[in-house]
Amino acid sequence: MKRALFLATAASLAVTTPTLAQPDDENTVDEIVVTATRLDAPLDITPGAHIINEARIEASGALFVSDLLSEVPGVSLYSQGAPGGVTSVRLRGAAQDKTLVLLDGVPLNDPSQPAGGYDFAGLDLGDITRIEVLNGPQGSLWGSDAIGGVITLTSRELNGARVNLEAGSLDTLNANAAIGVAGARGSFGASMSAFQTDGVSRAAAGAERDGFESFSGGLNGRTTLGIVTLDGRVRYNRSEADLDGYPAPAYILADTAEVSDTESLSGYLRARAELFNLDQSLTYARSEIDRAISGGAFPSHYVGERTLWRWQAANGQITDRLGLVLGLEHEDAQGDLSTGAAAEQSTTSAFAAARYGLSDRLTASFSARLDDPDAYDAETTLRAGLAYDLGRGFVVSGSWGQGFKTPTISQSVCDFCFSLSPYPVLRPERAEGFDLGLAWRGASGGLRLTAYRLEVEDEISFFFDTGTFDSYYINLARTRSTGVEIQGDWRLNAALGLSAAYAWTDAENALTGARLLRVPEHAGSVTLDWDQGPWRAALTVRGEGDQLDVGGTREGFVTVRAAGGFALSDSVELTGRIENLTDETYQEVFGYAEPGRSAFVGIRLRY
Numbered sequence: 001m002k003r004a005l006f007l008a009t010a011a012s013l014a015v016t017t018p019t020l021a022q023p024d025d026e027n028t029v030d031e032i033v034v035t036a037t038r039l040d041a042p043l044d045i046t047p048g049a050h051i052i053n054e055a056r057i058e059a060s061g062a063l064f065v066s067d068l069l070s071e072v073p074g075v076s077l078y079s080q081g082a083p084g085g086v087t088s089v090r091l092r093g094a095a096q097d098k099t100l101v102l103l104d105g106v107p108l109n110d111p112s113q114p115a116g117g118y119d120f121a122g123l124d125l126g127d128i129t130r131i132e133v134l135n136g137p138q139g140s141l142w143g144s145d146a147i148g149g150v151i152t153l154t155s156r157e158l159n160g161a162r163v164n165l166e167a168g169s170l171d172t173l174n175a176n177a178a179i180g181v182a183g184a185r186g187s188f189g190a191s192m193s194a195f196q197t198d199g200v201s202r203a204a205a206g207a208e209r210d211g212f213e214s215f216s217g218g219l220n221g222r223t224t225l226g227i228v229t230l231d232g233r234v235r236y237n238r239s240e241a242d243l244d245g246y247p248a249p250a251y252i253l254a255d256t257a258e259v260s261d262t263e264s265l266s267g268y269l270r271a272r273a274e275l276f277n278l279d280q281s282l283t284y285a286r287s288e289i290d291r292a293i294s295g296g297a298f299p300s301h302y303v304g305e306r307t308l309w310r311w312q313a314a315n316g317q318i319t320d321r322l323g324l325v326l327g328l329e330h331e332d333a334q335g336d337l338s339t340g341a342a343a344e345q346s347t348t349s350a351f352a353a354a355r356y357g358l359s360d361r362l363t364a365s366f367s368a369r370l371d372d373p374d375a376y377d378a379e380t381t382l383r384a385g386l387a388y389d390l391g392r393g394f395v396v397s398g399s400w401g402q403g404f405k406t407p408t409i410s411q412s413v414c415d416f417c418f419s420l421s422p423y424p425v426l427r428p429e430r431a432e433g434f435d436l437g438l439a440w441r442g443a444s445g446g447l448r449l450t451a452y453r454l455e456v457e458d459e460i461s462f463f464f465d466t467g468t469f470d471s472y473y474i475n476l477a478r479t480r481s482t483g484v485e486i487q488g489d490w491r492l493n494a495a496l497g498l499s500a501a502y503a504w505t506d507a508e509n510a511l512t513g514a515r516l517l518r519v520p521e522h523a524g525s526v527t528l529d530w531d532q533g534p535w536r537a538a539l540t541v542r543g544e545g546d547q548l549d550v551g552g553t554r555e556g557f558v559t560v561r562a563a564g565g566f567a568l569s570d571s572v573e574l575t576g577r578i579e580n581l582t583d584e585t586y587q588e589v590f591g592y593a594e595p596g597r598s599a600f601v602g603i604r605l606r607y
Contacts, residue, residue, distance in 0.1 A: 032051060032053075034046045034132060034134070035152070035154075036132040036133075036150050037141065037353070037365075038312075038325050038351075038353050039314060039316060039324070039325045039353050039355055039365075040316055040323075041365070044395045044397075044439040044446075044448070045363055045365075045385075046397070047136075047385075047437030047450045047452075048074070048134060048136045048399075048437075048450060048452065048485075049133070049134050049135070050072045050073070050132070051130070051131075051132050052072070052130065052131035052132070053130050060527075060538055060540065060577075061575070061577030061579075061600070063124060063125060063174060064083065064121075064122075065123045065124070065153065066082075066089075066120040066121070068125075069089060069120070069131075069133070070542065071525040071527075071540065071542055072501070073501040073503035074092050074135045075091060075133060075503075076089070076090040076518060076519050076520060076523070077120075077588070078518045078588050078589045079121070079589060079592070080202060080592045081199075081200075081201075081202030081203075081210065081244070081589075081593055082588065082594055082595065083199065084197075084199065084212025084214075084241035084242075085241065085592060087119060087120040088118075088119065088120070090148065090518065090519055091135050091136075091148035091149040092135050092136065092148055092149065092433075092452060092481050092483060092505065093148075093483070093505050093507030093516055094148030094431075094454060094479075095117075095148070097109075097115030097116045097408070098146075098147035098148040098456070099117065099118070099145070099146075099148045099150070100138070100142050100145040100146040100151070101118040101120075101150075102142075102150065102152045103152075103153045103235065104154060104155050105152075105268060105310070106266050106267070106285040106286070106287050107145070107285075107287060107306055108287055109145055110289050110302075110304045111304035111305065111333040111335040112289070112302035112303055112335035112336060112337060113408070114411070114415060114416065115408060115460075116145065116408035116410070116411075119262075121212075121239065121241065121262075122214045122216075122237055122239035122264075124195060124214060124216055124237075126191055126193030126216055126218075127156050127178060127191045127193075127218050128153050128155060129154055129155065129156035130153070130154040131151065131152070131153055131154075132154075133149065133151050135148070135149040135452070135485075136149055136399070136401055136433045136434075136435055136452060136454065137149075137402055137403030137432065137433045138383070138401065139369060139371075139379075139401070139402050139403035139404050140353070140367040140368055140369045140382050140383040141351065141353065141367055141383070143369060143371045144347065144371060144373070144404060144428075145405055146403055147404070147431040147456060148454070155233055156189075156191075157182050157187055157189060158178050158182065158191075159182035159183075160179075160606070160607050161177070161178065161179045161607040162178050162607075163176070163604070164177070164575075164602060164603075164604050164605075165603050166601065166602030167600065167602065168601060169595075169598035170197045170198055170595060170598060171196075171197060171198040172195075172198075172600065174193075174194070174196075175193070176191070176194070178190065178191035184224075185223070186221070186222055186224060187220070187221060187222040188220070188221045188222075189219070189220045189221075190218070190219050190220075191216075191217065191218045192217045193214075193215070193217075194213075194215045194216075195212075195214045195215075196211070196212075197211060198211045199212055199242070200593055200594075200595050201244065201255060202242075202243060202593060203254050203255060203591065203592065203593065204253075204587060204591055204592060205253065205254060205591075206244055206253075206254055206255040207255065208255040209242075210241070212239070212240070212241045213239065213240050214237065214238070214240075216238075217235075218233065218234060218235040219234050221233075227275075229271070229273070230269070230272075232270065233267055234266070235265070235266050235267060237262075238262070238263050239261075240259060242258070242259055243258040243259060243260050243293070243296075244258070244592075245258050245297075248297070253591045253592070256295070256296055257296070258293060258294070259294055259295045262289065262291045262292075263289070263290045264287070264288065264290070265288045266285075266286070266288070267286060268283055268284065268285035268286075269283070269285075270282065270284075277315060278313040278314060278315050279313070280311070280312070280313045281311070281312050282309075282310070282311050283308070283310045284308070285307070285308040285310070286305070286307050288303070288304070289302075289303070289304045300338045301336075302336060302338065303335070303336040304334070304335050305333065305334045305335075306332070306333045307331065307332045307333075308329065308330070309329065309330045309331075310327060311327055312327035313325070313327065314326075321357035322356050322357075323354065323356075325352065325353050326351065326352040326353075328348075328349070328350050328351075329347075329349040329350075329351070330349070331346065332344065332345075332346045333345045333346070333409065334409075335408075335410065337410055338416065339415060341413060341415075343409045343413050345373065345374065345406070345412075346373070346374045347372065349370060349372065350369070351367065352367065352368055352369075353366065354366050354367070360389075361388055361389040362387070362388050363386070363388075364384075364385070364386055365383075365384065365385040365386075365387075366382075366383070366384050367382070367383045367384075371404070375412070376406050376428055379428065381401075381402040381404060382401070382402055383399065383400065383402065384399065384401075385397065385398060385399030385400070393440050393442050393446075394438070394440050395438070395440075396437070396438050397435075397437040397438075397439070399434065400433070401433055401434070402430070402431065402432055403431035403432075404429060404430045404431065405428060405429040405431075406428045407426040407473070411426060411460055411473045414472055416462070416471065417471055417472040418469065418472075419468075419470040419471070419472050420470075423472045424473070424474050424475070426475060427458045429457065429460060429475075430457045431454060431455065431456045431457070432454075432455050433452060433455065434453055435450055436450070436451045437451075445488065445490030445491055445498075446489060446490075447486075448486070448487050449484070450485045450486075451484050451485075452481075452482070452485070453482050454481040454482075455478060455479070455480045455481075456478065457477075459478070459479050460473055460475055460476070461473070461474060461475075461476050476509065477510065477511040478511060479507070479509055479516060480508055480510040481505060481506065481507040481508075481516075481519075482505075483503060483506060483507075484503070484504045485501075486500075486501065486502045487499075487500065495530055495531055497529045497531075498526070498527070498528055499525075499526070499527040500526045502522075502523070503522075503524065504521065504522060505519055505521060506521065515548050517548055518547060518548075518549055518589070520545045520547040520556070521545050521546075521547075522543075522545035522556075523544045523545065524543060525540060525541065526541050527539065534566055534567040535566055536567075537562070537563070537564035537565075538562070538563050538564065539561070540560070540561045540562075541558065541560050542558070542560075542561070543557065543558040544557060547590075549589060549590035549591075551590055551591060552590050552591075553590070554590040557584055557586035557587075558582075558584065559580050559581075559582070559584050559586065560580070560584075561577065561579055561581065562577065562578045562581050563575070563577035564576055564577070565604070570606075571606050571607055572603065572604070572605055572606075573604040574601070574602075574603055575602045575604055576602070577599070578598070578600075579595065579599075580596055580598060583596045583597040584596075
């Protein structure tokens with residue numbers, strides 16, 4: 001592969017267990033706010049919410065969003081060989097297509113992908129400043145695709161300059177830089193990032209090194225004209241990954257010459273103004289993704305496009321007790337598929353959400369949404385929640401919600417299908433779920449416990465008959481996920497912090513009782529971070545239990561990541577990190593290899 005070395009915004013480096021801000025004094029802890037709920041809400045009254053923020057960015061050496069998501073409880077991340085292999089996410093056992101991914105409010109899910117999911121392989125952290133994961137069905141807030149939950153990403157507005165340079169094992173080079181000016185009346189910024197590695201064989205049984213390279217660039221701006229504020233952002237990514245496949249005649253995973261080339265562009269333009277005591281905004285957003293696979297027996301090319309118009313009006317404090325948000329959306333999606341055929345879908349939606357303080361201790365929330373797809377009947381989804389402050393830092397909360405998902409473009413036209421009989425008529429998928437949460441927060445940290453149940457009816461799956469070789473999409477009867485998520489974060493002293501997360505997930509086909517694929521029953525992580533004078537360091541231990549997978553059972557594993565730095569001055573820091581410190585031989589997906597122990601050194605500049 002070609003070697004590329006570019007400058008870009010500094011990669012956001014975050015510990016993925018939710019962060020409790022360090023207290024200003026021994027009795028005060030800053031409140032952490034969730035924004036993925038559309039109406040900002042405290043974290044402790046929002047069961048299923050997880051935040052990766054910039055407060056602890058410098059503690060970890062993560063380069064890609066997927067590196068962080070793998071440590072969030074309730075998230076199952078599986079990669080077909082890192083870095084660069086197709087990387088998918090399940091939230092609470094729901095299939096990867098049931099997670100809606102948003103960047104600055106722009107949907108990134110790929111309409112041309114068979115199930116309409118999102119591939120995280122090339123999504124770097126160069127200009128990402130915040131990640132939120134909102135588990136559970138969020139149809140009332142975000143519509144179709146949000147059955148398992150929502151992952152929202154927020155880009156950085158920079159006032160200054162940042163440069164990161166890094167090199168290390170596997171002939172890896174990483175560089176990113178950003179520059180920007182920001183003030184009360186306007187801002188402008190630009191960023192670039194590049195990553196290149198020769199990698200390892202994606203096939204565990206292979207010997208050929210499979211490389212990966214990725215380049216991202218972005219522009220952002222904001223200006224105020226009278227009572228109107230205009231802001232916009234555009235982000236471009238180009239990545240190329242060597243793949244392994246299933247060559248004849250054995251048709252088992254092995255070295256091949258296949259290459260995946262992906263190009264994506266997303267952006268938005270937004271106008272905001274304070275009118276009628278409401279913060280009103282009108283947004284136009286667009287995302288495009290172009291994927292081509294070449295070098296194998298079955299080359300393919302896909303193009304997906306999404307266009308969104310959104311009007312939203314919000315006020316978190318209409319009164320001392322009431323907050324309200326309401327809006328309208330219209331989305332058009334188009335997919336060019338493997339056969340060369342193209343198809344379109346569109347949906348018009350209306351939504352509203354409210355939060356009301358029934359008393360000084362009891363808070364209620366409610367949201368409703370009407371989605372009217374062009375090809376299916378209109379659907380209404382609801383969500384309701386209660387949170388009660390027990391005192392002494394304890395909050396108990398609960399919520400119930402619905403979700404639905406229309407068949408994707410690929411499923412609707414039955415791409416990859418073959419049958420002499422008519423294909424089944426697909427029904428939209430529907431979901432229902434609930435959460436029960438208990439949170440405690442003190443001066444030095446906090447602990448959150450969440451139990452949940454998620455059921456999906458008419459889940460769409462690809463069916464293959466080994467006798468007739470017929471293949472097509474069908475609606476399954478029902479899938480069910482039950483689980484517990486535990487997370488905590490403590491400041492042990494002024495220099496030392498501890499974060500921990502654990503998830504137990506029981507995901508099954510409710511009709512047969514068979515366990516769902518690629519959802520480990522047990523997963524967790526522990527991070528110890530230290531910051532003293534010019535030195536900082538973090539050690540993260542992550543583990544997963546055995547996982548049922550296509551072709552067999554992927555064995556459980558434990559990996560360790562170490563990262564740190566030494567500040568030469570306020571502007572210059574030397575950095576280092578070691579991935580897979582114990583040199584564990586493991587797989588995220590059955591049959592696909594992961595790198596062994598890898599070490600990297602670099603420098604960070606901040607102005």
